Amino acid sequence: MKNIQWFPGHMTKAMRMMSEHLSLVDGIVFVLDARCPAASFNPKLKKLAGNKPVLYVLNKGDLADERADNLLKIIRESGAAALKLNAVNSSSKRDITGAIDKMVAEKxxxxxxxGYNKVFRFMIAGVPNTGKSTLINLLAGSRRAETGDKAGVTRGKQWIRCDGFELLDTPGTMPPAFENQYLARHLAFVGSVNDDILDMDDIALALLEELAAKYPQRLLERYGIEAGTPLEMLESVCKRRGFMLRGGEYDYERGERAVVDDFRKGKLGRITLDVPDDVRGLSSAF
Ligand SMILES: Nc1nc2c(ncn2[C@@H]2O[C@H](COP(=O)(O)OP(=O)(O)OP(=O)(O)O)[C@@H](O)[C@H]2O)c(=O)[nH]1
Ligand SMILES: [Mg+2]
Known part of the structure; x- marks a missing residue:
């Protein structure tokens, strides 16, 4: 399987911009993906934060199941402030406002x-596609930051004023290198890596293999998959969905796309990819 590595030039630029703006902010909100909070934690960004107060938001909580609550607990036990959120749901606004307020309560x-009312500033950072811009729109109460369902939508910096604070939207940034390819694959599954640089055969087969180990029932329900090699599972998907080419060949490409899209859109149900040990392995870094 091809190694996943994605650190284009705009990310180097974004990292530099973030470090230059650090002295202007009162805290940093790291937006993680609740389905894979360990995979979406970028140690390089955390180092950049220095001594600033940090809040972890495990976003897309609506796509993760209750296993994510346990991961949240482990992050909190490491001493970090963290909450699970669904940034597309406006009723989440109170939770995130409360958590951000708490970061600067003393100040x-x-x-x-x-005798003065200070406007506090926060940087919103994280790997691509975790919902940073969506979170900012939630706090601002309107669509001020551009969002989209692919990695790398935000390209430049943007300050957005909400009542009581100002937020800096930043482009999603990856760690410069992935030592752990198992975690890197989780980022590919959730759409945080640009699909154009991925080998979709690898990704779809690896996703099927991991789901068969962690959520076999979902594969049975949606595709009628009971067991088999990843390729056999993919063939079941093609059979179930009618993805056949002339001559009775499987249309593997459509099958692969369907598996990845179904997972990303939550059509396989709520799924958490990272396991407690993945998060524990990082707990001193949070
Ligand atoms: N289901 C669900 N979708 C979400 C949530 N938050 C964001 N999204 C969607 O995820 C996609 C990415 O959101 P963005 O806000 O553009 O993500 P970003 O982190 O700013 O991405 P980059 O700018 O590329 O780094 C969009 O399609 C959002 O609608 C959430 O809590 N739940
Ligand atoms: Mg964005």
Whole structure:
């Protein structure tokens, strides 16, 4: 299987921009994907944050199942502030506002003692496609930041003013290198890696293999898959969905696309890819 590696030039630029803007912000919100919070944690970004207060948002909570609650608990036990969220649901606004407020509660109290109302600034950062811009729109109460269901939508920086604070939207950035290809694959599954640089055969087969190990019932329900090699599972998908070419050949390409899209859109149900040990392995880094 081809190694996953994605660190284009715009990410180097984005990292530089973030480090230049660090002194302007009162805290950093790292937006992770609740389906794979370990995979979507970028240690390089965390290092960049230095001593600033940090909040982890496990976003897309609506696509993850209850296993993600356990991962959230492990992150909190490591001493970090964290919450699970669904940024497309406006009723989440109160939760995230409360958590952000808490990051600067002391600073705010001190400012108020001195008799002025400070506007606090936060940087919103994370790997691509985790919902950073969507989260900003939720807080702003309107579609101010561009969003989209692929990696790399936000390209430049953008300050957005909400009531009480200002938020800096940043382009999604990857770790410069993945030591752990198992975790890198999770990022590919959820759409945080640009599909254009991926080998879709590899990704779809690896996804089927992992789902067969972690969520076999879902594969049975949607595609009638009971067991088999990844290729046999893919053939079951093609059979079930009628993806056949002339001459009775399987249309593997359409089958692969369907598996990946079904997973990303939540059509296989709520799924959490990372397991507790994946998160525990990072707990000193949070
Ligand atoms: N189901 C679900 N979808 C979400 C959630 N948050 C964001 N999305 C969707 O995820 C996709 C990516 O959202 P963006 O806000 O563009 O992500 P981003 O982190 O800004 O991405 P980049 O700018 O590429 O780094 C969009 O299609 C959003 O509608 C969520 O909590 N649940
Ligand atoms: Mg964005």
């Amino acid at each position: 705010r109290a001190r400012a108020q003692e001195k």
